[in-house]
Amino acid sequence: MSYIEGSCKVSEAHQPILTVKHLTKSFGPKAVLRDVSLELNAGEVLAVIGSSGSGKSTLLRCVNALEEYETGEIRLRGERLSYRGDGSKRRRLGDRQLAAERARIGMVFQSYNLFPHLTAQENVMLGLRRVRGMSRSRAVEVARQWLDRVGLGDRRTHYAHQLSGGQQQRVAIARAVALEPELILLDEVTSALDPELVGEVLGVIRDLARNGMTMMVVSHEMSFVRDVADRVAFMHGSRVLEVGSPAKIFDRPATAQLKTFVGRFRGISAKLSNEDAPAMDGAA
C-alpha cells in the first residue's frame, strides 16, 4: 500500500473506509455536532466546508479520538472506533487501543505542532520507530524519502524554528503520511500560513490526492476544494446540510444557507477558475 507509486482513484466498491453515523457532541450546554453522518470512500478526497463554529474541526477530531462524543459511532473499515458497548454500557477504549487506532489515521493540524526538540527528520522518524517498530536505519531511509517527496529533503536536519510556516506544515504532512495510515485528516492546514506559503502546501496535498490518498479535508480554500475534492460536505449549525460533488455544491446549492455561503465566494471564484490564489479565498 505504498503511496509513492501512483494508483488510480477507484474506490474499492463495497465498503467505505470511514463511516460516521449520528454523531452528537456538546461542550456543556452548547451543541457542537448534531446527528452528523458521513461516509468516506477509499481513495476519495472529502472536503468539509462551512462557517467558523459549524463543527467541522470537531468532527475531524472525533474521528481520531482527540475529542469524545456522546452518541453515534465511527467505523474504520467496519470496525467501531473509540468506544465499545451501547447505551448505559458504553465505554471509551483504553489509551493503548486508542493509540493503535490513531496510528491508522493521520492528522495534520492548523498550527503544525512539530516537536521543537527534534529535527524534521526525527519528527517523521518518531512514529516510524515507536509505533511501526522500524529500525533506526530503515526509519531514516523512509523519513528521508517522505521529506524528499514534500520537497524538503535538503532541510531534513533543520529544526522547526529554522523552517518557515509552509515548510513546517509540509514536514507535518510527511510525519502524518509516513506511517502509511488508511486515511488522513487535514484540519485547516493552510489557515495559519502567510498567503505566499499556502501554495506550496496545497501542492503537496494535491500530489497526495492524485496518488490515491484517502483524505478528509477541512478548509477555507474554496478554489482548492473545488479543484481537488471528489465530494464536498457543507456543515452549518452543527449539522451536515448538503453533500455532493463540487460542481453541485458550488454551482447548484440547494439549501438557503449554502447559497449564502457560496455567494460570498461567487464573485471571486468566477475570476479565479481552477488556480490556487489562496490570498483571495475563504476568509470566512
Next chain:
Amino acid sequence: MLGYELRWEALWPYQELIGHAFLVSVRLAVLSLLLGGVLGLVLAYASSSKIRLLRLATVAYVDAIRNTPLLLLVFIVYLVVPELGLPGLDADGTFVAALAMAASGVICENLRAAFASMPKGYLEAAMAVGLRAWQRQAYIVLPIALRYALPALTNSAVSVFKDTSLASIIAIKELTYAAREISTNTFRVFEAWIVIAVIYLIVTTAMAALSRMLERRLSKAM
C-alpha cells in the same frame, strides 16, 4: 504528636517580646527595601549608561552581589569594612547595609527586565511630544516600567522580608531571634516556631495580596 503536647499558654508571657520583634523585622525590611530600591534604580540606569566603564562596573557589581551568600555579605560588612579604615557600623546598620546591597542587585535586574520589555513606542511618543530626557523618564518611562516590574518587585520585597531572619545570627532581636529565645527558655519548641512561622506567612501572604490588588487597579489603565 509522639509524646509532645502542644501547650500554647506557655507563649502568653512572651506576647510583648514577639510584638517588639515583629516591629524590628518590619523596620529592617523597610529600611533595606528603601535603600536597596533606590540603589537598584540607580544601578538600572547605570547599566545602560554610555560610559563603558560605568556599564561594566555596574554589571560586575550586580553579578557579584547576586552570587554572594547574604550571611557572608553581612559578616564582610561587619568585620572587614572596619579593617579597611572605613567607619564601622553597629549590628543594625551593618545588617541593613548588607541586605540593601543584596536587594539592590535583584531590584536592578527586575527594573532592567521591565525597561527592556516596555514597548519603545512609549518613549518615542514622549520624545515626539517634546518632553526632555529627565521628564521622559520621570513621567513616562519609570511609571510604566514600575507597573511591568510589579510582580518581580513584590517577589523581591517578600524575599527581603524573609531575609531579615538572618539578623538573628548577629543577635538582632527580630522574629527569628525571638523564636529561638522563647524555645530555649520554655522548651516549647513547636509552639514557638509555629507561631513565628505563621507570622512570617501572614506577612508574606498580605504582601502578595496587596500586590495583586495593586496590579489589578493599575492594569485597568493599561
Next chain:
Amino acid sequence: MIQFSQGNFLFELWMSRAALLDALSVTCSVALGGIAIGLVVGLFAALAAVFGPAWLRWSVGIFVYAARGVPALVTIFFVYYGVGVIWRALPAQSAGTLALGLYAAAQMTEIFRGALQSLPRGQIEAAKAIGLTFWLRIVDVVAPLSVRRALPSLVNTAVDLVKASTLVSALGAGDLLLTGQQIAARTFLIPEVYLTLWIFYLSINTTLTVLGRWLEDRFRNVIY
C-alpha cells in the same frame, strides 16, 4: 591601608587545610544533598499537583505555600528542633540538609509544575495523532520539553541553595563559612580569610549562573 600579611596568610591556610577540607565537604554535601532532595521531592510533588486527585493537589499546594512563605533559616531551626523533639536529635548537618532540601523542593515543585502545565496542548495532540501511547508520549515529548523548559530555573535554584548552605553555620555545622570565621578569629587575618571565602562562593555561583544563561540560550527555540 590594608596590611596583607601574605606569607602569614598562606601559611595559616596551609596549616588549616584539614579543617578547610572538612568544611568544604560539609558545604558540598549540604548543597548537593539539598539539591538532590529538592529535585526528587519537587518532581514527584509537581506530578502529584498536575495529575493527582484533589486532596493530593491541595496538600502539595499547602506544602509549597508554607515552605516558600517562611524564611529558610526558620525552616532549618524548625526541622532541627522539631525532629529533635519528636524523634531524636539530628546532627546539625543532616537537619540542615533536610531543611534546605524542603526549601529547594518547594521552589522546584513550582518550576516543574509550571513547565508541565504550560506545555502546549498541540504537542500532546500531535503525539497522540501519530499513535504514541501514554508513556511514549511522556518519554518522547512531555519529558524532553518540560525538562528543557525547567532547566534554567532549576540552575537558579541551585545557586540559591549554595548561598543558603551558609545558614547551617547557625546550627553550628562546620561549613565553609563557620570554619572560615573560626580561622579568622584565631589568626586575626580577617580581610584575607573573608575575601578568600568570598572568592570561593563567587566562583561556584558564577559558574552556575553562566551555565544557567547558556542553557537558557541553548533551549531558547525549544522553550515554549
